[in-house]
Amino acid sequence: MTYRGRFAPSPTGLLHAGSLVAAVGSWLCARHAGGQWLVRMEDIDPPREVPGSAAAILAALPGFGLVPDAAVMHQSSRLAAYASAFEQLRRADLVFPCWCSRSDLASAGGIHRDGRCMARSDPQRAPAWRIRMAEETISFIDELQGPQQQRLRDGVGDFVIRRVEGFYSYQLACVVDDAWQGITQVVRGSDLLDSTPRQIWLQRCLGLPTPRYLHLPLVLDAEGRKLSKSERAQELDPRNPMPGLRRALRFLGLSPSETAVHPSELLDAALAHFEPHRLTQCSDHRAA
Structure with missing residues (x-):
């Protein structure tokens, strides 16, 4: 290639x-x-x-x-490409809506790890959408910094991929565009x-x-x-x-x-x- x-x-x-x-x-x-x-x-x-x-x-x-x-x-x-990727994740049941505030997550160090929203759903407010994180350890070799490893649930938890305002996250847009380009x-x-x-x-x-x-x-x-x-x-x-x-x-x-x-x-x-x-x-x- x-x-x-x-x-x-x-x-x-x-x-x-x-x-x-x-x-x-x-x-x-x-x-x-x-x-x-x-x-x-x-x-x-x-x-x-x-x-x-x-x-x-x-x-x-x-x-x-x-x-x-x-x-x-x-x-x-x-934006249409990010929406399509988001729908792919939703159809696979890999994402969930979340109404948690920062104060809701304070006791967990600001990291969401439950795989479901810990707050009560609120039909009057738009939720953020988080990806449901598995017990997965990601390892890779950085070609300058050397071997890297992170246990995702412990390190970052269920991270946001679409914000409350409707903006797609850097993480999602980056991977979609790196592949497309x-x-x-x-x-x-x-x-x-x-x-x-x-x-x-x-x-x-x-x-x-x-x-x-x-x-x-x-x-x-x-x-x-x-x-x-x-x-x-x-x-x-x-x-x-x-x-x-x-x-x-x-x-x-x-x-x-x-x-x-x-x-x-x-x-x-x-x-x-x-x-x-x-x-x-x-x-x-x-x-x-």
Whole structure:
């Protein structure tokens, strides 16, 4: 199967140092494998979306030499596919409506494990929908972080796949779209390492293929906190891309060319000496 990788930002702010590392890392892995690199805009959570940020991220990427091999896919155009996957799970009796509040779950550490709603149903309120979790242990090999394992009922319980407002969860949309786009390897930040067992479980429930996974280290600020778009930390200027691009390559453990004058030249020079297994593994790195 032809290699297909992807960069999948959420439109919650401008492109910053952490998201550039994920974009560059996924681009390098795709090009190293002689495959395709796609971009997917994960815009299915309107309350968190910052107006204009999706367009700004997509406009910034070419300035850093990162041009996808196909048209950008927007998850907001794929709601029918998520509804179809949800109905497949419901027909298989793998999901259930839930009216539990956070206070209802407080005694269980915020994790729902009963396989059924613990609160009284309320016809006046729309429920969330949770996937009924089995006593299943998911194990997989992350191609950078090594062997991983999670007992799903203990670790995450019956997690939500459709929210009260009707929005489909990241977990469901991600697995549906990875399969639809033919993604063969997911390269992303290690903040999503904990999501991978849930996604593998959903893939099994829906009969979808499981790609390989490689989770990159996170870029942290000076206080050791994850750089987030909401903090507007280290926003990048695509009009002056070389400093940010060189920082991203150094962060990934590469030695960027000091003579390259264009982003594409810098990326090509890095690719010539790139080996995925030599990427920086540690997930605790401060932004330079």
